[in-house]
Amino acid sequence: xxxxxxxxxxxxxxxxxxxxxxxxxxxxxxxxxxxxxxxxxxxxxxxxxxxxxxxxxxxxxxxxxxxxxxxxxxxxxxxxxxxxxxxxxxxxxxxxxxxxxxxxxxxxxxxxxxxxxxxxxxxxxxxxxxxxxxxxxxxxxxxxxxxxxxxxxxxxxxxxxxxxxxxxxxxxxxxxxxxxxxxxxxxxxxxxxxxxxxxxxxxxxxxxxxxxxxxxxxxxxxxxxxxxxxxxxxxxxxxxxxxxxxxxxxxxxxxxxxxxxxxxxxxxxxxxxxxxxxxxxxxxxxxxxxxxxxxxxxxxxxxxxxxxxxxxxxxxxxxxxxxxxxxxxx
Amino acid sequence: xxxxxxxxxxxxxxxxxxxxxxxxxxxxxxxxxxxxxxxxxxxxxxxxxxxxxxxxxxxxxxxxxxxxxxxxxxxxxxxxxxxxxxxxxxxxxxxxxxxxxxxxxxxxxxxxxxxxxxxxxxxxxxxxxxxxxxxxxxxxxxxxxxxxxxxxxxxxxxxxxxxxxxxxxxxxxxxxxxxxxxxxxxxxxxxxxxxxxxxxxxxxxxxxxxxxxxxxxxxxxxxxxxxxxxxxxxxxxxxxxxxxxxxxxxxxxxxxxxxxxxxxxxxxxxxxxxxxxxxxxxxxxxxxxxxxxxxxxxxxxxxxxxxxxxxxxxxxxxxxxxxxxxxxxxxxxxxxxxxxxxxxxxxxxxxxxxxxxxxxxxxxxxxxxxxxxxxxxxxxxxxxxxxxxxxxxxxxxxxxxxxxxxxxxxxxxxxxxxxxxxxxxxxxxxxxxxxxxxxxxxxxxxxxxxxxxxxxxxxxxxxxxxxxxxxxxxxxxxxxxxxxxxxxxxxxxxxxxxxxxxxxxxxxxxxxxxxxxxxxxxxxxxxxxxxxxxxxxxxxxxxxxxxxxxxxxxxxx
Numbered sequence: 005x006x007x008x009x010x011x012x013x014x015x016x017x018x019x020x021x022x023x024x025x026x027x028x029x030x031x032x033x034x035x036x037x038x039x040x041x042x043x044x045x046x047x048x049x050x051x052x053x054x055x056x057x058x059x060x061x062x063x064x065x066x067x068x069x070x071x072x073x074x075x076x077x078x079x080x081x082x083x084x085x086x087x088x089x090x091x092x093x094x095x096x097x098x099x100x101x102x103x104x105x106x107x108x109x110x111x112x113x114x115x116x117x118x119x120x121x122x123x124x125x126x127x128x129x130x131x132x133x134x135x136x137x138x139x140x141x142x143x144x145x146x147x148x149x150x151x152x153x154x155x156x157x158x159x160x161x162x163x164x165x166x167x168x169x170x171x172x173x174x175x176x177x178x179x180x181x182x183x184x185x186x187x188x189x190x191x192x193x194x195x196x197x198x199x200x201x202x203x204x205x206x207x208x209x210x211x212x213x214x215x216x217x218x219x220x221x222x223x224x225x226x227x228x229x230x231x232x233x234x235x236x237x238x239x240x241x242x243x244x245x246x247x248x249x250x251x252x253x254x255x256x257x258x259x260x261x262x263x264x265x266x267x268x269x270x271x272x273x274x275x276x277x278x279x280x281x282x283x284x285x286x287x288x289x290x291x292x293x294x295x296x297x298x299x300x301x302x303x304x305x306x307x308x309x310x311x312x313x314x315x316x317x318x319x320x321x322x323x324x325x326x327x328x329x330x331x332x333x334x
Numbered sequence: 335x336x337x338x339x340x341x342x343x344x345x346x347x348x349x350x351x352x353x354x355x356x357x358x359x360x361x362x363x364x365x366x367x368x369x370x371x372x373x374x375x376x377x378x379x380x381x382x383x384x385x386x387x388x389x390x391x392x393x394x395x396x397x398x399x400x401x402x403x404x405x406x407x408x409x410x411x412x413x414x415x416x417x418x419x420x421x422x423x424x425x426x427x428x429x430x431x432x433x434x435x436x437x438x439x440x441x442x443x444x445x446x447x448x449x450x451x452x453x454x455x456x457x458x459x460x461x462x463x464x465x466x467x468x469x470x471x472x473x474x475x476x477x478x479x480x481x482x483x484x485x486x487x488x489x490x491x492x493x494x495x496x497x498x499x500x501x502x503x504x505x506x507x508x509x510x511x512x513x514x515x516x517x518x519x520x521x522x523x524x525x526x527x528x529x530x531x532x533x534x535x536x537x538x539x540x541x542x543x544x545x546x547x548x549x550x551x552x553x554x555x556x557x558x559x560x561x562x563x564x565x566x567x568x569x570x571x572x573x574x575x576x577x578x579x580x581x582x583x584x585x586x587x588x589x590x591x592x593x594x595x596x597x598x599x600x601x602x603x604x605x606x607x608x609x610x611x612x613x614x615x616x617x618x619x620x621x622x623x624x625x626x627x628x629x630x631x632x633x634x635x636x637x638x639x640x641x642x643x644x645x646x647x648x649x650x651x652x653x654x655x656x657x658x659x660x661x662x663x664x665x666x667x668x669x670x671x672x673x674x675x676x677x678x679x680x681x682x683x684x685x686x687x688x689x690x691x692x693x694x695x696x697x698x699x700x701x702x703x704x705x706x707x708x709x710x711x712x713x714x715x716x717x718x719x720x721x722x723x724x725x726x727x728x729x730x731x732x733x734x735x736x737x738x739x740x741x742x743x744x745x746x747x748x749x750x751x752x753x754x755x756x757x758x759x760x761x762x763x764x765x766x767x768x769x770x771x772x773x774x775x776x777x778x779x780x781x782x783x784x785x786x787x788x789x790x791x792x793x794x795x796x797x798x799x800x801x802x803x804x805x806x807x808x809x810x811x812x813x814x815x816x817x818x819x820x821x822x823x824x825x826x827x828x829x830x831x832x833x834x835x836x837x838x839x840x841x842x843x844x845x846x847x848x849x850x851x852x853x854x855x856x857x858x859x860x861x862x863x864x865x866x867x868x869x870x871x872x873x874x875x876x877x878x879x880x881x882x883x884x885x886x887x888x889x890x891x
Binding site: 060091110166 | 794
């Protein structure tokens with residue numbers, strides 16, 4: 005059974021000249037223990053979905069069930085404190101006047117003191133901050149604050165954990181480190197989680213299922229591999245990974261059909277059938293990323309080996325591996 | 335839906351609406367009372383009292399406005415644009431006159447400059463004159479005297495707002511002007527002054543509201559303002575409709591002043607999008623530095639040091655003469671303190687209710703009604719004490735009549751619950767100073783990110799539960815500052831207290847007023863000194879806030 009089920013959920017904000025629809029008839033389901041992700045550019049409505057699940061936005065249509073319990077519909081808005089939902093906020097929202105310990109214990113106020121202490125200690129051990137229990141939030145590094153926020157959200161054993169851009173306040177190195185660490189903690193505690201991000205590498209690193217959103221709708225939902233290999237439409241194709249969508253006829257394929265060409269579909273081959281002009285190339289660690297141009301002016305992304313030293317304007321030849329190309333009817 | 339919440343959100347909204355209605359009550363009652371028509375004396379009022387009092391009031395406002403604008407802007411520019419020994423000290427000493435209420439500065443100078451007082455006495459001795467009639471100084475018991483005295487204690491309002499502007503806004507614009515070829519000496523007129531205009535407008539509006547509120551100084555100095563006219567029309571002639579009509583005329587001026595303030599604030603907000611950076615002051619040396627320091631000391635001396643030292647001196651002299659203070663005075667001081675404490679508790683609590691209701695409504699994205707409640711609740715700061723008191727009389731009488739009826743039905747002796755009771759004073763103080771507590775609670779809440787509310791809610795707290803667990807602890811500094819300001823303002827309050835106090839009930843302010851009205855300078859000096867000392871507390875608070883503020887600017891730059 006689904007731990008989280010959204011059924012054609014719509015959310016709108018009051019605005020001049022009628023409400024602005026932020027989420028439009030959206031369906032989404034997560035199984036117990038799964039980590040789901042809403043991926044999209046800012047303003048696509050992904051955070052609104054999260055806030056509606058948490059209970060901070062009323063629904064205009066549809067329904068939300070958490071662990072089989074109806075928590076929201078146009079006529080029902082269960083208050084957030086009754087939804088068994090934990091939330092990790094973009095800026096962590098740690099209470100500045102409370103110690104780490106008190107922050108983590110905040111959601112446990114109804115338990116006896118002894119149980120609170122035990123649970124707080126357990127959670128701090130889980131995130132590796134047992135020795136900072138007495139510190140205050142402003143004394144911690146960004147990564148430590150994030151872990152306190154995680155411990156605090158998990159402490160009351162929520163049925164569902166919501167994470168709003170969990171890495172946006174961290175520098176790039178801490179991000180990569182903490183993404184795998186966070187996934188480890190979620191999996192170890194068998195938490196069902198829904199994460200919101202605009203960064204696809206984060207989504208790939210964290211999530212079992214990723215839903216790509218645009219303009220309040222989900223365009224495609226699947227694993228990272230599926231989204232990369234088989235984007236459902238042109239938007240997803242352009243949004244996920246590098247590549248270009250263009251008319252197959254230009255590449256000698258079926259006319260009237262668009263194809264997605266990723267760099268790995270192009271192999272540098274002096275005898276290859278695809279003649280292009282190099283526009284620019286940039287160093288990318290193990291290789292070089294290049295932008296090349298077809299005679300008609302359409303641009304493709306390609307990879308070049310590290311030692312390749314062609315100057316912009318040079319003519320290159322590539323072989324196309326046509327079997328793997330996702331195709332879209334026009 | 336919100337069954338688990340001990341205090342559902344609707345209860346907060348209802349409470350906030352009631353507070354707003356309580357504020358509107360006196361205003362509506364004022365209009366209603368005025369419409370009843372004066373008891374046959376309107377023609378007299380219309381012909382003699384009102385036009386004269388209105389002319390006098392307008393002249394006073396124009397004079398005080400011009401003086402505070404010059405003194406406030408000048409002193410702010412002096413300590414912002416120039417650096418000289420003593421500048422730091424001066425930059426907070428400029429605030430000291432705020433501790434001296436208008437009626438006390440008048441009280442002090444009246445005695446100081448009395449023909450038989452110390453100043454004229456020494457002058458005569460210096461000039462070798464014997465008869466007081468041989469030395470004619472301009473009489474401070476005049477419109478001109480009132481303008482000067484009020485100007486020198488009210489200029490800090492302009493100083494505060496313009497100095498804040500110079501500290502945060504001006505630097506890059508002034509530098510741009512220099513690069514574009516404006517000479518340093520011309521900067522003030524060509525750039526700083528136009529830039530400071532909104533801030534000056536805000537400060538002048540606040541100073542003039544205070545001028546309109548003043549009853550003591552005008553009365554002592556024999557200036558027949560509208561405020562004085564309201565007081566005498568009600569207290570001496572018992573003509574409530576007449577007093578209400580004059581009060582309505584004052585409200586017109588109040589509305590104009592609020593419009594001025596709002597206008598200024600709108601421009602301020604517009605300007606404050608730039609990155610804050612203080613002006614780099616120019617270092618002065620030698621004689622110029624000394625001149626700057628002396629010039630800056632003038633308003634501090636006139637507005638604070640001279641009257642304060644005089645009061646201290648007189649108090650010591652009296653103590654030496656009498657050996658002790660009378661038990662009556664101690665009783666009055668005690669009255670003042672507990673009344674102010676009670677009013678402070680009520681005012682801070684209600685201010686918090688109104689601000690919290692807005693916070694909850696904002697979380698639901700339906701803030702309009704709650705924001706209106708807050709706006710209305712904050713109107714009291716603009717209402718002169720006399721106007722508020724006149725407006726309160728009718729609703730309170732109606733309430734007492736209803737309560738009396740109820741008591742009779744219950745078989746008890748009917749009595750006045752509000753009229754002529756200390757509850758009436760607490761009510762008046764609360765309405766008058768609610769803007770302070772509601773305003774600082776709102777500002778304090780605005781600094782708490784909404785994510786903290788959502789975190790608390792998602793961790794199982796009801797909306798009221800999170801107020802106690804999260805917001806109150808975080809609001810403590812803001813509420814403490816508000817409580818201090820309300821407490822001190824209540825202790826100093828004169829006009830509403832004079833009009834609404836119970837028979838034979840005195841506060842320090844009314845005691846001092848009675849002293850001065852009799853022309854007898856007796857234990858009133860103690861009262862005056864006490865009020866000034868207590869009044870120093872918020873000034874210290876302001877000065878410290880100013881220092882840390884400027885300090886954080888420096889570390890940020």
